Amino acid sequence: xxxxSFHLMPYxxxxxxxxxxxxxxxxxxLFDPRxxxxxxxxxxDELVYAEELGFDGVCVNExxxxxxxxMPSPNLIASILARLTSRVRIxxxxxxxxxxxxxxxxxxxxxxxxxISGGRLIAGMVVGGGPEYYSFxxxxxxxxxxxxxxxxxxLKVWTEPGPFEFTGKHYKLRYVNSWPRPIQQPHPEIWIPxxxxxxxxxxxxxxxxxxxGIPYFHISVFERMFAMLRxxxxxxxxxxxxxxxxxxxxxxxxxxxxxARRRYEEHFWYFVRRLLPGINISPPGYTSVRSVENxxxxxxxxxxxxxxxxxxxxxxxxxxxxxxxxxxxxxANIERLGVGNLLGxxxxxxxxxxxxxxxxxxFASEVMPKLRASFPGGDTSGAxxxxxxxxxx
Amino acid sequence: MTxxxxxxxxxxxxxxxxxxxxxxxxAPLVYLHSAQGEGPGMVLLExxxxxxxxxxxxxxxxGDSEGLQYIDDIEDAAFHLLDVLxxxxxVCCDLVGLSLGGWMAAELAVRWPERVRRMVLVNPVxxxxxxxxxxxxxxxxxxxxxxxxxxxxxxxxxxxxRAMDAFEADPSQIPFELVRPILQAQAxxxxxxxxxxxxxxxxxxxxxxxxxxxxxVHARKDGIVxxxxxxxxxxxxxxxxxxDLDDAAHLAPLERPxxxxxxxxxxxxx
Numbered sequence: 001x002x003x004x005s006f007h008l009m010p011y012x013x014x015x016x017x018x019x020x021x022x023x024x025x026x027x028x029x030l031f032d033p034r035x036x037x038x039x040x041x042x043x044x045d046e047l048v049y050a051e052e053l054g055f056d057g058v059c060v061n062e063x064x065x066x067x068x069x070x071m072p073s074p075n076l077i078a079s080i081l082a083r084l085t086s087r088v089r090i091x092x093x094x095x096x097x098x099x100x101x102x103x104x105x106x107x108x109x110x111x112x113x114x115x116i117s118g119g120r121l122i123a124g125m126v127v128g129g130g131p132e133y134y135s136f137x138x139x140x141x142x143x144x145x146x147x148x149x150x151x152x153x154x155l156k157v158w159t160e161p162g163p164f165e166f167t168g169k170h171y172k173l174r175y176v177n178s179w180p181r182p183i184q185q186p187h188p189e190i191w192i193p194x195x196x197x198x199x200x201x202x203x204x205x206x207x208x209x210x211x212x213g214i215p216y217f218h219i220s221v222f223e224r225m226f227a228m229l230r231x232x233x234x235x236x237x238x239x240x241x242x243x244x245x246x247x248x249x250x251x252x253x254x255x256x257x258x259x260a261r262r263r264y265e266e267h268f269w270y271f272v273r274r275l276l277p278g279i280n281i282s283p284p285g286y287t288s289v290r291s292v293e294n295x296x297x298x299x300x301x302x303x304x305x306x307x308x309x310x311x312x313x314x315x316x317x318x319x320x321x322x323x324x325x326x327x328x329x330x331x332a333n334i335e336r337l338g339v340g341n342l343l344g345x346x347x348x349x350x351x352x353x354x355x356x357x358x359x360x361x362x363f364a365s366e367v368m369p370k371l372r373a374s375f376p377g378g379d380t381s382g383a384x385x386x387x388x389x390x391x392x393x
Numbered sequence: 394m395t396x397x398x399x400x401x402x403x404x405x406x407x408x409x410x411x412x413x414x415x416x417x418x419x420a421p422l423v424y425l426h427s428a429q430g431e432g433p434g435m436v437l438l439e440x441x442x443x444x445x446x447x448x449x450x451x452x453x454x455x456g457d458s459e460g461l462q463y464i465d466d467i468e469d470a471a472f473h474l475l476d477v478l479x480x481x482x483x484v485c486c487d488l489v490g491l492s493l494g495g496w497m498a499a500e501l502a503v504r505w506p507e508r509v510r511r512m513v514l515v516n517p518v519x520x521x522x523x524x525x526x527x528x529x530x531x532x533x534x535x536x537x538x539x540x541x542x543x544x545x546x547x548x549x550x551x552x553x554x555r556a557m558d559a560f561e562a563d564p565s566q567i568p569f570e571l572v573r574p575i576l577q578a579q580a581x582x583x584x585x586x587x588x589x590x591x592x593x594x595x596x597x598x599x600x601x602x603x604x605x606x607x608x609x610v611h612a613r614k615d616g617i618v619x620x621x622x623x624x625x626x627x628x629x630x631x632x633x634x635x636x637d638l639d640d641a642a643h644l645a646p647l648e649r650p651x652x653x654x655x656x657x658x659x660x661x662x663x
Contacts (some may be wrong), residue, residue, distance in 0.1 A: 134532065139587040141580050142465070281532050284587075285580030292576055293569050300563035 001375035005050035011067035012350040021278030023300025053364035057089030082117035103150035107157035119183035141285025142371035158187040197291040205232035212246035216302035219316035237267040242340030250318035251344040252363040271349030323366035397440035406460025415442025425494030430455035436650035453582025503599040527622035541616025544642040600629035608660040612641035
């Protein structure tokens with residue numbers, strides 16, 4: 001089992017009277033740059049702290065023009081983490097490949113992060129969220145083929161000697177010759193996040209990558225999704241390794257169940273009711289018709305439809321409670337889902353720094369060691385090359 | 394009212410759905426539909442078919458028409474439609490296009506003006522007019538769009554669109570067979586019109602090449618395309634006239650089939 005601390009870097013200060021979407025058209029006047037600066041530094045510290053506490057890795061991701069996650073460039077944050085940490089894996093989950101033109105930029109920046117971190121990068125690749133196609137005015141009907149072509153190009157950049165010419169449908173590059181190259185050979189571990197699109201599951205199975213299930217659905221949705229991935233792997237002629245499966249879930253630990261809910265619930269609802277609205281827009285042609293049919297079955301369980309804390313608990317939308325409760329529920333779900341990567345969202349919505357750190361500490365000292373004992377295995381070796389010590393500050 | 398029969402037509406991108414009916418007239422009349430994919434069972438076409446040979450091909454992605462995977466942009470759309478004209482042996486035809494179909498008609502007429510005898514563009518998109526943006530059609534609540542597409546809130550499709558809002562929280566409650574054609578039609582529209590948004594920056598400068606006498610119809614209650622677009626079409630096409638339609642909105646040919654048929658036949662001759 002590998003344990004990751006995942007940060008969305010949410011904006012916690014939307015005014016109470018703003019009831020519009022948090023995406024695409026959420027007025028950027030609402031972003032206070034000074035607060036933004038404090039948040040970035042605080043959130044980076046929370047990720048760095050995860051290394052100190054013994055996590056195997058940290059995760060960042062990419063979203064644009066929204067209050068849900070103010071991290072349009074996860075590579076900037078990952079490069080800071082590469083320098084500030086020395087052991088944890090740094091998972092960028094991921095770069096939205098179709099948004100980079102040409103996508104050799106991704107190959108270059110990921111290689112930089114891999115070099116700076118001494119080979120600790122996990123390279124996440126993603127089609128990009130539906131809202132991104134509005135925010136970038138990028139044609140969603142071309143999303144899948146651009147993603148596939150960009151992926152092929154990036155892998156070729158990492159695995160074949162340059163310079164070479166690449167002539168695809170969307171990218172035509174005469175001199176591809178990335179400096180630098182990644183430390184990890186033939187290339188960094190690749191993760192693909194998804195919400196159950198069949199094309200993505202088949203793609204992951206075919207390439208033997210790892211699939212990260214995106215949260216905010218009822219736990220049964222994850223169960224179906226991972227079953228579909230296992231099936232897709234079997235069709236490719238092999239059994240899925242648990243390390244190919246990752247479950248991303250909000251986690252909060254306090255001394256008792258009652259204390260945990262008391263400290264956490266309002267921050268969870270801020271996240272659900274203020275930051276999720278708008279995330280689920282699905283632009284035309286973005287998902288194939290057969291995948292839409294599959295994804296639509298889950299739409300009713302999307303977290304935006306949650307009304308009560310009971311539903312949150314029943315559907316395991318967040319794992320909240322005393323160390324023993326959290327351990328028990330995580331263990332049951334890890335078993336049920338068969339995942340080898342747990343990606344915990346320890347900060348969510350408006351959750352303050354002190355509560356976030358306290359929860360991280362309790363998790364690391366009282367939950368993680370027991371789960372490690374219950375679910376042995378997983379690569380925890382860390383860096384393949386030691387990172388040079390940071391300059392004294 | 395002369396009914397149209399459904400046919401399949403083989404094209405370079407695959408088999409497409411074609412509705413055909415009526416006979417006569419100075420030239421075959423080809424109707425190019427909007428992003429709604431209207432055509433089958435359309436009253437306007439049945440009225441026109443009383444005196445004219447009417448052909449209504451559905452664009453790839455609409456109805457049962459295949460081949461959307463080979464269409465990437467408006468350029469591909471124009472060449473696909475040329476292929477359709479060729480396979481129907483239409484050396485020269487009359488074009489009637491609504492909205493997206495009006496844009497496609499104009500793209501045909503600037504490239505192959507000899508193939509178009511006369512033309513009617515109803516609320517056409519296709520141009521960028523500074524200060525007069527085309528309303529966003531992607532990602533909108535159906536109930537909002539209904540007000541922009543229809544003048545009469547009680548028109549059946551408008552009522553249906555408002556009813557769909559009830560399923561916003563849980564779209565799985567809508568039978569997927571109803572959703573599938575809408576998704577496909579939207580994907581097809583996005584292919585040609587996502588960015589640049591429902592226009593071709595090159596089109597305006599090319600409109601001088603249109604030789605067909607052209608009628609531009611603007612519906613006064615159109616909530617999608619401002620009148621300024623019709624005005625640019627009128628001024629840029631050498632032989633063009635602009636007519637306004639009262640009490641009609643973007644989908645005027647659906648809501649006001651009789652009036653639109655009259656305008657079309659007056660312009661094209663019967």
